Amino acid sequence: xxxxxxxxxxxxxxxxxxxxxxxxxxxxxxxxxxxxxxxxxxxxxxxxxxxxxxxxxxxxxxxxxxxxxxxxxxxxxxxxxxxxxxxxxxxxxxxxxxxxxxxxxxxxxxxxxxxxxxxxxxxxxxxxxxxxxxxxxxxxxxxxxxxxxxxxxx
Ligand SMILES: [Zn+2]
Ligand SMILES: [Zn+2]
Numbered sequence: 001x002x003x004x005x006x007x008x009x010x011x012x013x014x015x016x017x018x019x020x021x022x023x024x025x026x027x028x029x030x031x032x033x034x035x036x037x038x039x040x041x042x043x044x045x046x047x048x049x050x051x052x053x054x055x056x057x058x059x060x061x062x063x064x065x066x067x068x069x070x071x072x073x074x075x076x077x078x079x080x081x082x083x084x085x086x087x088x089x090x091x092x093x094x095x096x097x098x099x100x101x102x103x104x105x106x107x108x109x110x111x112x113x114x115x116x117x118x119x120x121x122x123x124x125x126x127x128x129x130x131x132x133x134x135x136x137x138x139x140x141x142x143x144x145x146x147x148x149x150x151x152x153x154x
Contacts, residue, residue, distance in 0.1 A: 001045040001126030005053050007032055008120060008151045018042050018126070021052070045126040048115045054150075056119040058143055059132040064114040064125065069107065073100055119147035 001018040005025065012029035016036075021043075024035050034053060041047040050057050077100030084093035115124040115132055118140055 001042055001124060001128060003052065004123040005034060005036065006121045007034060018045065042124070045128050047128050047131065048124045051117040051120060051122055053122050054117065054120040054147055056117055056143065056147070058118040058139065059115045060118060060135045061113050061115055061130050061132045062135060063108065064112045065108060070104055073103055118143040
């Protein structure tokens with residue numbers, strides 16, 4: 001399992017491998033030492049049961065979508081179809097735009113999912129079975145506030 005630990009101080013994402021993680025990492029951006037408590041389940045890629053960073057046990061699932069990829073597909077299509085419009089090839093231009101939309105949908109459809117910690121927003125990627133449910137705004141509000149009070153951000 002791969003974990004993207006969120007630094008509680010500067011919010012930088014710090015990628016670590018769950019199986020070879022140490023008890024503490026230093027944030028590459030701000031230098032803060034972040035103690036980690038990686039559970040057996042996470043180490044073995046069996047389940048995400050307890051967040052190694054904040055010890056929370058509340059997670060949600062979201063699509064592992066990189067917005068940069070979606071933007072790149074659309075931007076490339078816009079450039080190509082722009083050229084086609086310029087040379088009067090309207091049918092091809094529309095075709096390119098339509099396939100970009102379809103391609104985005106296909107990418108989205110086959111994306112994996114990532115488990116995210118409600119409190120500190122650390123992310124978990126691996127082959128473990130997903131048991132968390134989708135994002136719930138109310139839960140997020142409550143847990144984020146609790147966490148931010150605890151680390152003194154509010
Ligand atoms: Zn940091
Ligand atoms: Zn957490």
